[in-house]
Amino acid sequence: MFAYYLELAIRSLRRSPGLTALMVLTIAFGVAASMTTYSVFRAVSGDPIPWKSAKLFVPQIDNWGPNGRGSDGEPPNAMDYNDAITLMRDHRAKLQSAMYQISPSIVPADASKHPINVSGHAVYSEFFPMLDVPFLYGSGWSADDDTQRAAVVVISSKLNQKLFGGSNSVGKTVNIEGKDYRVVGVLNDWNPQPRFFDVVNSGGFSTGVEDVFLPFQRAITVGIPNDGNTNCNAVPTESGFVGLQHSACVWIAYMAELDDTAAATAYKQYLDGYAHDLQQSGHFGWAPNNRLRDLPHWLDNQHVVPSDTKVSLLVALGLLLACLVNTAGLLLAKFLRRSSEIGVRRALGAPRLAIYAQFLTEASIIGLAGGVLGLMLTGVGVVSVGWVLPKDIAALARVDFSLLTLTLLVAVIATTLAGLYPTFRASRVQPAWQLKSN
Amino acid sequence: MDILPILSTLRRHKLTSWLLILEIALTCAIVCNAVFLIGQRLQRMDMPSGVAEHELLQIQVADVTTPSNPYARLAEDVAVLRQVPGVISVASSNQVPFGSSSSNGNIRLDPAQPERTLFATTYFGENLVPTLGTRLVSGRDLQSDDFVDVETAMKGLGNGDSKSLPHVTLITQTLAERLWPGQNPLGRIIYLTPVVGLRVVGVVDSLVRPNAYDTAKAQYTMVVPLRMGASKDQSYLIRTRPEDRANVLAAALAALKKADPQRVVTTQRSFDEVRRKFFQDDRAMAGMLVGVIAALLTVTALGIVGLASFWVAQRRRTIGVRRALGATRGNILHYFQTENFVLATFGIALGMVLAYGINLFLMSHYELPRLPGVYFPVGAVLLWLIGQVAVLGPALRAAAVPPVVATRSV
Numbered sequence: 088m089f090a091y092y093l094e095l096a097i098r099s100l101r102r103s104p105g106l107t108a109l110m111v112l113t114i115a116f117g118v119a120a121s122m123t124t125y126s127v128f129r130a131v132s133g134d135p136i137p138w139k140s141a142k143l144f145v146p147q148i149d150n151w152g153p154n155g156r157g158s159d160g161e162p163p164n165a166m167d168y169n170d171a172i173t174l175m176r177d178h179r180a181k182l183q184s185a186m187y188q189i190s191p192s193i194v195p196a197d198a199s200k201h202p203i204n205v206s207g208h209a210v211y212s213e214f215f216p217m218l219d220v221p222f223l224y225g226s227g228w229s230a231d232d233d234t235q236r237a238a239v240v241v242i243s244s245k246l247n248q249k250l251f252g253g254s255n256s257v258g259k260t261v262n263i264e265g266k267d268y269r270v271v272g273v274l275n276d277w278n279p280q281p282r283f284f285d286v287v288n289s290g291g292f293s294t295g296v297e298d299v300f301l302p303f304q305r306a307i308t309v310g311i312p313n314d315g316n317t318n319c320n321a322v323p324t325e326s327g328f329v330g331l332q333h334s335a336c337v338w339i340a341y342m343a344e345l346d347d348t349a350a351a352t353a354y355k356q357y358l359d360g361y362a363h364d365l366q367q368s369g370h371f372g373w374a375p376n377n378r379l380r381d382l383p384h385w386l387d388n389q390h391v392v393p394s395d396t397k398v399s400l401l402v403a404l405g406l407l408l409a410c411l412v413n414t415a416g417l418l419l420a421k422f423l424r425r426s427s428e429i430g431v432r433r434a435l436g437a438p439r440l441a442i443y444a445q446f447l448t449e450a451s452i453i454g455l456a457g458g459v460l461g462l463m464l465t466g467v468g469v470v471s472v473g474w475v476l477p478k479d480i481a482a483l484a485r486v487d488f489s490l491l492t493l494t495l496l497v498a499v500i501a502t503t504l505a506g507l508y509p510t511f512r513a514s515r516v517q518p519a520w521q522l523k524s525n
Numbered sequence: 526m527d528i529l530p531i532l533s534t535l536r537r538h539k540l541t542s543w544l545l546i547l548e549i550a551l552t553c554a555i556v557c558n559a560v561f562l563i564g565q566r567l568q569r570m571d572m573p574s575g576v577a578e579h580e581l582l583q584i585q586v587a588d589v590t591t592p593s594n595p596y597a598r599l600a601e602d603v604a605v606l607r608q609v610p611g612v613i614s615v616a617s618s619n620q621v622p623f624g625s626s627s628s629n630g631n632i633r634l635d636p637a638q639p640e641r642t643l644f645a646t647t648y649f650g651e652n653l654v655p656t657l658g659t660r661l662v663s664g665r666d667l668q669s670d671d672f673v674d675v676e677t678a679m680k681g682l683g684n685g686d687s688k689s690l691p692h693v694t695l696i697t698q699t700l701a702e703r704l705w706p707g708q709n710p711l712g713r714i715i716y717l718t719p720v721v722g723l724r725v726v727g728v729v730d731s732l733v734r735p736n737a738y739d740t741a742k743a744q745y746t747m748v749v750p751l752r753m754g755a756s757k758d759q760s761y762l763i764r765t766r767p768e769d770r771a772n773v774l775a776a777a778l779a780a781l782k783k784a785d786p787q788r789v790v791t792t793q794r795s796f797d798e799v800r801r802k803f804f805q806d807d808r809a810m811a812g813m814l815v816g817v818i819a820a821l822l823t824v825t826a827l828g829i830v831g832l833a834s835f836w837v838a839q840r841r842r843t844i845g846v847r848r849a850l851g852a853t854r855g856n857i858l859h860y861f862q863t864e865n866f867v868l869a870t871f872g873i874a875l876g877m878v879l880a881y882g883i884n885l886f887l888m889s890h891y892e893l894p895r896l897p898g899v900y901f902p903v904g905a906v907l908l909w910l911i912g913q914v915a916v917l918g919p920a921l922r923a924a925a926v927p928p929v930v931a932t933r934s935v
Contacts, residue, residue: 109831113824120820124813154640190757192589192789202589204789265590320631322718326679398562398810398891402817405555409548409821413828416544420835423541474812508540 088441089448096449103421107453110417114457117410118498119464124403125493126469135279139219140382143283144343144351146174146358149376150335155320162376163318164389165287165337175211175303179357180343181350182217185303186210187339188288188315193299194262195250205246206314207299208285209306215241215272217344218284223247225257225272228302232271236308240268241300247273263299264311283382285340286389288315313338355379407501414453415505422446423512434519442514450506451499458498465494531864538836542868545832549872549908552825554879557904558887559814559821561896566811570804572743574622575697575731577658578796579767580613582774583621585792586781587757595754596674603651605780606761611773614764616657618650619753620735621760622796623803627735632747634704636719643742645700646734647717649675649751654695654729656764664711664727667695671726671750678751687720691750694723697732699744701725715747723749737803757791770795822907826915833861833919837926844923845930854924861920862913869912873905880904 100107136143148170149155149162156162166174171185189209192202214220215227224247228239240261247256260267278296301311312328315338323334331338345351355377362375380388429442535542592598599617606615620627628649631641653659654666673681673691681689694715701710714722729748737743753759765773778790801808837844844857884896 106831106835109827113827116820116824120817190587192587194589202787202789204587204791322630322682322721324679324683326676330679398887401887402555402559402562402814405551406817406821406824409551409555410824412544412548412551413824413831416541416548416828417831417835419544420541420832424835424839512540 088444092445092448093452095445096452099425099449100452106417106421110414110453111456111460113410113413113417114454114498114502115460115464117407118458118461118494119468121403121407122461122465122494122497123468123472124400126465127472135281135283136218136382139344140283142344142346143217143382144180144345144354144379145382145385146341146343146354147378147380148358148362149373150337150371151320152371152373156376160376162378163337165316165318166339166341167335167337168332168339169335171339171341173361174341177357177361179354180345182213183341183343184211184214184217185339185341186214186285187303187306187313188285189299189301189306189311190314191264191299191301191311193246193250194265196262203249205298207297207301209301209303209311211303214284214300214342217342218279221275221277223273223275224255225270227300228271233302233304236305237302238266238268238305239271239302241272241274242270243274243296243298244276245296246298263301264309266309268301281386283386284342285315286386287340307332315340351379351381407497411501411505414457414502415508418450418453418502418506419508419512422506422510429514430517430519439514443510446510446514447503447506450510451503453506454499454502455495457502458495461498462491462494528863528867531860531867535864535867541832545829545868546872546875548825548828549869549912550875550879552821553873553876553904553908554883555821556818556907557876557880557896557900558883559818560903561884561900562893563811563814563818564900565893566807566814569740570807570811572733572737572740573731574733574796574800575657575659575729575744576622576733576796577764578800580658580764580770581656581796582763582765582770582777583624583792583794583796583799584761584763584774584777584781584790585757585759586755586761587789587791588755588785589787589789592755595756596752598755599753599759601784602755602761602781605784606763606777609763609773609776609780611765611769612763612777613766614652614656616650616652616655616762617753618648618653618760618762619758620646620648621762621799622657622733622735623737623799624735624760625803626758629734629736630717630747633716634714636716636722642704643745645745645747646736648732648746648748649753650748650759650762651750651752653748653762656762657732658764659732660730661695662698662728662730664695664725666727667693667748667750672752673750674752675754682718682720685720690721692722692724693726693750695727695729695748696725697729697744697746699731700746701728703745717749723747760792822911825908826911829865829912829915830918833865833916834922837861837919837923840923841926841930842933844926845928845933848926848928849931857926858920858924861916861923865912865916865920866909869909873908876904876908877901 147162147164148166150167150170151163166185175183175185186208188206190204190206192204194202212228212230212233215222220227223244225241227241228237231237232239240263242250242256242261244253247253250256250261251259256270256273259270261270262268310328313331317331317336317338319334319336321335323330323336325333343354345354358377358379359375362371362377365371366374432442586602603615603617606612627646629644629646632643632645634642651667651669651672654661671691671693673689677689678691681687696710696715704710704715705713710725710728713725715725716722731744732746732748733743734746761777763773763777774793774795778793781788781790847857880896880901884893887893888895
């Protein structure tokens with residue numbers, strides 16, 4: 088039966104090729120515009136580590152007090168050195184790491200080559216297992232390396248390519264800021280977006296690759312300065328990087344892995360206890376005002392998804408809606424004109440259901456055709472997003488299989504819905520009345 | 526042209542008419558808001574910086590090993606850059622207008638007040654006013670004996686020796702007006718901390734902050750006479766003639782490299798690039814919205830063409846009868862044009878209400894300002910025009926229907 092409806096539908100669509108093309112084009116247009124925007128939106132709001140994000144928490148400690156809070160009463164979004172080190176020493180979470188952004192120079196062994204400036208982070212050993220960082224060669228360093236401030240480094244595969252031609256460089260040395268470091272691990276391609284472990288410094292997105300990871304205490308000892316943001320409530324009393332470490336300025340990102348709600352509650356209690364102790368000892372002149380957010384809430388709180396993207400998604404959805412209304416209007420006009428045909432079919436004994444089936448087949452063919460064309464236009468759209476959007480966001484927008492399926496589905500469902508009312512009207516036509524006139 | 530027969534015809538095609546009205550309304554609402562959003566972006570991108578943007582270059586260099594005396598190194602570099610042919614003026618600064626990365630401080634007018642008065646950005650660097658080309662409106666520029674090494678200032682802050690702290694500052698007109706409305710700011714004191722009080726000695730016309738995300742606070746700027754040493758966060762600013770920029774930049778880089786071949790140039794750009802980069806998101810958003818508007822108007826126009834053609838085909842016989850009864854081609858043409866005008870008017874009226882609703886929603890969710898009334902007539906005229914253009918083809922075809930059609934049976 089379906090084959091028969093299909094044939095009828097195609098015959099009917101062929102009768103008015105202009106109108107058919109118009110409907111297909113409209114659908115394709117709407118689908119392409121909204122899907123392109125959607126792909127950008129999904130790229131920037133996607134969960135960077137979906138299998139674990141609910142277990143990763145970002146603690147915030149209010150070390151500035153009421154004067155330093157924003158109007159929303161939020162504590163600073165990073166930590167000062169003292170709090171970060173205390174939290175690391177207490178080691179209350181399953182895995183945790185303090186981290187700060189660095190930008191050291193690497194001096195190539197070949198003296199004729201210029202030094203290169205790379206970016207990366209100073210982190211603790213638990214950073215790698217906590218974030219499931221993939222390694223191509225070797226692994227992260229050990230907890231002993233942390234405490235001994237060992238001269239070890241984990242490098243990106245890109246830097247490994249540049250320095251060692253891509254070979255297994257574990258055990259070789261790299262000269263960073265004039266000192267030799269032993270390579271313990273080479274990362275596989277790892278470029279999570281948003282750059283969730285240090286949102287404060289990257290603004291969430293970064294086209295650069297993290298090239299080096301050094302042990303936190305080692306970087307502090309040799310004085311590799313913070314390359315990220317520093318926010319101060321008061322001017323530090325000492326100058327330089329050491330002065331920064333003694334100040335209440337915040338510049339360190341922190342992340343902890345807590346496996347269940349009980350662990351998270353316990354950790355929050357620990358944080359409040361810590362702040363309470365500082366209040367008791369007179370360091371804090373205010374009651375604890377800490378936060379412990381899991382990763383998705385943290386990203387939302389830090390407005391990592393640009394509101395531009397949200398507004399343009401709304402605009403694109405509006406466009407899709409306008410296209411659907413347009414198609415519905417055209418379908419309605421087309422179907423209502425065929426009352427006599429329906430009358431004949433009903434008089435010959437076709438049940439209402441058969442009329443529905445026939446017309447919905449016709450509507451979904453238009454939807455399908457529009458969807459397929461829209462799919463191609465989406466491809467074009469996603470490619471051309473690179474012309475208008477900043478590179479770091481455009482690079483993330485990709486057509487993938489789920490987007491593909493969604494596009495087709497949206498097109499077919501939307502057109503079928505748009506075809507529903509005309510079909511309802513058409514199937515209500517009284518056969519006798521239609522046969523009488525004309 | 527009589528509108529009543531048109532209305533009675535439309536009443537017989539209620540649903541189709543309503544769908545067309547709805548589509549025009551949606552388009553009108555989205556276009557009004559999108560044009561408004563674009564306007565917002567363009568206005569932001571036009572934000573004045575107060576500096577001679579087409580004459581400025583920015584260079585940042587990083588040393589592999591920290592120089593033993595960063596102040597001497599900075600002075601050497603500035604001297605080297607002054608020697609480059611084509612250079613008019615050289616300054617060093619901890620930050621640049623629209624450069625994003627910034628240094629800011631809470632300022633107070635009374636050292637004892639618990640809450641900050643506002644959050645202003647602080648430029649540290651010598652020779653900034655002549656190099657940036659910002660105009661001094663009153664008072665004097667900072668002089669070299671105002672300047673204090675940052676190291677000395679930090680020590681002074683540590684041991685409470687106020688002599689080794691900077692004492693004066695330059696502020697922008699906007700900041701002066703905000704702090705002391707209608708009064709003379711010269712000689713007034715701004716407190717960065719309870720001990721660091723800076724006397725205002727000069728007021729500059731305009732100098733935008735590096736982090737100008739909020740237009741209202743974009744000019745909350747101070748220039749403080751702190752001498753920073755050479756480091757990779759310092760920028761060298763070079764003023765030259767617009768046509769010399771490329772040559773001067775290349776020559777300046779070569780001169781810096783010659784002074785120390787080991788160092789790495791991390792930033793080298795003209796201020797046109799600085800501005801372009803700072804506003805790239807706004808430009809992207811505006812571009813995307815222009816695309817959506819074009820798409821939306823095209824779709825609406827196509828919809829009108831489709832439906833109008835359909836109605837023309839459906840009414841061929843009626844048209845033939847009217848023509849046979851003496852209606853001219855012009856009458857038929859006008860009939861369809863008026864019909865479209867009526868539909869568009871309904872759509873636009875509904876669209877205005879919708880546009881206002883969308884704007885209210887955006888205002889409450891995305892901190893957007895109220896849609897100014899001027900966008901409503903613009904949207905209306907645009908849609909009327911689109912409607913008339915779209916309906917012209919089908920209406921001409923209708924006008925071409927010969928009267929003889931009336932005599933034929935269907």
